[in-house]
Amino acid sequence: MNRGRLTILALAGLAIWSVMFGRLVWLQAVRGGHYKYLAQKQHQQRIGILPERGRIYDRCGRPLALSFDGRRSYPYGSMGAQLLGFIGDDGRGLEGMELLYDDLLRGQSGWAIRQRDATGRTHATLEYASSPAKAGHSVFLTIDAEYQAIADQELDKGAKSAQAASGAVVISDPGTGEILAIASYPPFDPNRFNNYGRETFINRAVLEQFEPGSTFKIITMAAAVEEGVTGPDEIIDGEKGTFSIGGYKIGEAEKHKYGPITASEAIAHSSNICLVKVGQELGKKKLYQYARSFGFGCKTGIEFPGETEGVMERPDKWSVIQGANISFGQGISVNAIQLTAAYAAIANGGFLVKPRLFKGYGEKSEAVPGSEKADTLRRVISQETSRKLVAMLEQCVEQGTGQPAAIVGWKIAGKTGTAQKKAQGRKGYDRDKYIASFIGFIPAESPRLVVTVIINEPHGKVYGGQVAAPICRNIMKRIISLPGGFAQDLMTNNAGLNTKL
Numbered sequence: 421m422n423r424g425r426l427t428i429l430a431l432a433g434l435a436i437w438s439v440m441f442g443r444l445v446w447l448q449a450v451r452g453g454h455y456k457y458l459a460q461k462q463h464q465q466r467i468g469i470l471p472e473r474g475r476i477y478d479r480c481g482r483p484l485a486l487s488f489d490g491r492r493s494y495p496y497g498s499m500g501a502q503l504l505g506f507i508g509d510d511g512r513g514l515e516g517m518e519l520l521y522d523d524l525l526r527g528q529s530g531w532a533i534r535q536r537d538a539t540g541r542t543h544a545t546l547e548y549a550s551s552p553a554k555a556g557h558s559v560f561l562t563i564d565a566e567y568q569a570i571a572d573q574e575l576d577k578g579a580k581s582a583q584a585a586s587g588a589v590v591i592s593d594p595g596t597g598e599i600l601a602i603a604s605y606p607p608f609d610p611n612r613f614n615n616y617g618r619e620t621f622i623n624r625a626v627l628e629q630f631e632p633g634s635t636f637k638i639i640t641m642a643a644a645v646e647e648g649v650t651g652p653d654e655i656i657d658g659e660k661g662t663f664s665i666g667g668y669k670i671g672e673a674e675k676h677k678y679g680p681i682t683a684s685e686a687i688a689h690s691s692n693i694c695l696v697k698v699g700q701e702l703g704k705k706k707l708y709q710y711a712r713s714f715g716f717g718c719k720t721g722i723e724f725p726g727e728t729e730g731v732m733e734r735p736d737k738w739s740v741i742q743g744a745n746i747s748f749g750q751g752i753s754v755n756a757i758q759l760t761a762a763y764a765a766i767a768n769g770g771f772l773v774k775p776r777l778f779k780g781y782g783e784k785s786e787a788v789p790g791s792e793k794a795d796t797l798r799r800v801i802s803q804e805t806s807r808k809l810v811a812m813l814e815q816c817v818e819q820g821t822g823q824p825a826a827i828v829g830w831k832i833a834g835k836t837g838t839a840q841k842k843a844q845g846r847k848g849y850d851r852d853k854y855i856a857s858f859i860g861f862i863p864a865e866s867p868r869l870v871v872t873v874i875i876n877e878p879h880g881k882v883y884g885g886q887v888a889a890p891i892c893r894n895i896m897k898r899i900i901s902l903p904g905g906f907a908q909d910l911m912t913n914n915a916g917l918n919t920k921l
Contacts, residue, residue, distance in 0.1 A: 644702045
């Protein structure tokens with residue numbers, strides 16, 4: 421073989437080895453990471469680790485919502501469902517407390533690398549890195565599960581008996597503003613929320629607005645008494661059931677015909693005409709100022725998503741008849757939480773206290789509390805005015821429209837309300853659709869509970885005294901009949917305001 425061929429063969433061999441070496445360098449040095457990833461992908465699998473969602477407890481540490489093996493469970497079923505809400509398939513809160521406190525409850529996801537064998541099965545190993553999931557915080561509410569169960573059961577029974585479209589109940593501690601129960605009708609089971617329509621998910625006490633009717637009369641009277649316009653024993657002429665103002669005639673419910681009666685009797689018997697006269701003497705600016713001071717026309721700030729603020733137009737927009745109507749609760753809109761807070765101010769000696777549902781978060785042994793003190797917004801009436809109003813509301817239960825709320829051996833204060841609903845698609849009111857309501861507190865001499873009952877579109881009997889007052893009585897009667905009676909913390913909480921009547 422001559423020298424030229426050897427040179428050619430040598431160069432060819434060198435070229436082949438250069439290509440092979442370059443390919444090896446390319447695979448190992450340049451693309452090594454990629455092929456290592458592919459190899460690892462065949463034998464390793466990254467798995468996400470979902471955190472355990474925090475629990476929701478009542479004020480006594482009873483679990484209202486908890487998780488098992490990644491599934492959310494509500495052990496009391498439909499009890500407090502519109503308050504608690506529920507979570508979606510992705511583990512995120514969709515309604516109620518589950519939505520509002522999702523960031524606290526959800527926790528932080530983790531991950532782990534697992535070995536995968538030839539069959540595709542994965543195995544845990546200490547060889548690979550991992551990051552554990554961090555469980556969510558638990559949330560403690562002001563709700564008392566026993567009170568909540570009573571509220572749900574009595575609302576359900578009363579609303580069904582009245583063939584009502586919907587309803588709500590709120591129970592609060594007037595001294596601290598803590599909400600002890602908040603119920604809505606019709607109910608649903610959050611364990612099977614997909615079986616229900618969205619309308620059942622509504623927390624009606626917070627989200628629905630309605631005209632308060634005669635429950636607002638005590639606000640008009642509060643302003644008048646505080647301003648010295650009238651007093652409990654002052655005589656007001658009921659005009660025998662007919663009174664003209666601004667070209668309109670105002671009458672009484674059930675065609676009552678009152679003559680001269682005291683201001684206390686006007687509240688007890690729920691006289692529209694007498695309260696119009698009180699409102700006229702007070703003046704629309706003062707009435708507006710006191711209504712706003714009591715919290716109407718603005719959100720209470722309760723910890724719940726989507727709270728409504730109600731409707732309260734400025735007095736310069738009121739016509740003569742509108743001002744008269746507002747005096748007895750027509751022409752404004754409120755929600756049940758606002759009414760509860762306003763009546764709590766009358767019950768606790770004159771302070772408007774912010775209602776609240778949140779008590780703290782963390783775990784039982786290391787819970788981070790919320791504010792233990794009442795969030796007092798302002799004084800709306802004097803303690804002396806409060807005392808006079810409580811006496812008027814006692815008379816309403818003892819001798820007036822609120823008698824169906826009476827409990828033998830107990831002093832109950834309260835007020836009935838019956839409001840026609842606005843007609844849909846036209847001006848005026850619907851003659852066949854009403855809101856029946858009752859708000860009471862017990863015991864009247866030193867209130868520990870305020871109970872608000874709202875029944876939407878009852879059939880047959882439609883007045884607040886007929887429909888809502890008995891529900892309130894049943895709720896109160898069951899609560900005071902519990903083995904421990906009033907919870908011990910409720911017997912001492914009101915002392916924080918130093919407003920015993």
